[in-house]
Amino acid sequence: MSDISHExxxxxxLQQLGLKKYEAECFVALTRLPDGGTAKEISDITDVPRTRVYDATRILEAQGLVEIQHTSPQRFRALSIDEATATLRRQYESKVDDLGESLRRLEPEERTDDGRPVHEVWSLSGTAAIESRTRQLVDDADEEVVLLVDDASASERLLDALAAAAGREVDVTVGTTSESSLDRVREAAPDADVIRSGLEWLHGSSRSDPVVLSQVLLVDRNTLLVSSRGADDGSELSATAIYGCGFDNGFVVIVRRLLTAQLRGLDGRTV
Amino acid sequence: MSDISHExxxxxxLQQLGLKKYEAECFVALTRLPDGGTAKEISDITDVPRTRVYDATRILEAQGLVEIQHTSPQRFRALSIDEATATLRRQYESKVDDLGESLRRLEPEERTDDGRPVHEVWSLSGTAAIESRTRQLVDDADEEVVLLVDDASASERLLDALAAAAGREVDVTVGTTSESSLDRVREAAPDADVIRSGLEWLHGSSRSDPVVLSQVLLVDRNTLLVSSRGADDGSELSATAIYGCGFDNGFVVIVRRLLTAQLRGLDGRTV
DNA sequence: GTGTTTTGTGATTATATGAGTTAAAACCGA
DNA sequence: TCGGTTTTAACTCATATAATCACAAAACAC
Structure with a gap:
């Protein structure tokens, strides 16, 4: 990657972290000038108008990212990268902490709970959110957990949850597609029933259908979570999942039946 | 604090963390609805127009903060507070990490180093930036460190730096205004010379001059850092400092002389 | 000193983004 | 099919940001 592209x-x-364009450009320029620079020098190596350098750096100074030398001409200098990132981190941390507290203090709005149907199908995005929901479903399992994963999708914490479920008398079945992940799962959750699913075609992708089904989770025969991601794209946001609950939930029923047929073909087992 | 004010x-x-107004309001509303809600329900307890609930929640879903139930009417549900804050934290962390890397890859702009004078006086803001610079100055000290602090301003890490300096033959003098901080400093840095400065008036504030000088640091007789903050205001951003280097730097010279006179009055010592 | 260049501040004008509104399409239950 | 609601999308308006300009003050050259 070229230098200009790093810039x-x-x-x-920096803009995504909340700085304005000019502020971000000034900070980057100053980072390239170890001894700092004047408004003119900054303006020369960026496309920030010289007359705007002053406001931008003033704000940067107020955020603790830049030092100002009040001479004539003024000179500006960026704090070290470590100091700057630490400052940004700290600011964000405290905001997220405050947010957590503030949200927790909110009174729940009371509702007329008019027993809504349980035919629910929810969708959610992001590997983190999906992982979290997966774990929660496994933790809430009463009788049975069936999980089919492709090789990459079994995190440590999920394996822990599976092991815990197996330990409290829940019937845990895990299907994977490769020997190596087979061993990994067996080691982490010795009480679980770990099999080769033989369902590579389920997880794989093709030119015409470039989606990878990374995991299928069935809990207590009435709750199902299917998660997928774009084939090539490893990025955080491309992962999506849908999950549904209820014995009479069409989504759950049809997938459970298809899955049962497939796995019965494999080992005669009823899923 | 009332509930409405927490809201x-x-x-x-949430807006400071990068969400738009509607997105933030929808998320807060959903947090108050444990079972989720419809666009109408959200619109009823916020001032988000019902027709805009849809785009807002779609974006929240894409960020992994909200789940969507694709029924008719659609239902929306917020992830738990812990999951949500964890997600936000993770997103920010990765951005700051990327930023650090990206900045580090920047080539420094070469400069015609025209031996600029050393009469430098820089100003900087934020307790974190100030603490960091203070520590750095102490770490770089060769011969002598004189530090006057009010009671609140001596962090552990700074005391460590002072102790380290004292340990490598640097002449360390610390002046405080109360017995309790006196003991704290003596304990942390046994090799340092710790005295009661008697300079309460230096650190204090008055109606007409509501500024607290929280610390004065003189290193090797040629580098000076003075930091101050608004009297009542304990907030992060009100803290500012200026510091300068050079034997012939007017700022350093005049403060050093005034200080010397004061302290000589105290114990005959030449600072 | 005087004239010239550089520097800093403030006001002003575009432009982009977000907030708020409206209209119309899709959908549901009768 | 009809009246109502839900949903989408396009549009207006306000605000915030980007970019430009005009001018005064300071530094510099001579």
């Missing part, structure tokens, strides 16, 4: 990326990231 | 604060914080 673009740095500016981009 | 305001939550929305405010």
């Amino acid at each position: 673009r990326q740095s500016v981009e990231l | 305001r604060q939550s929305v405010e914080l």
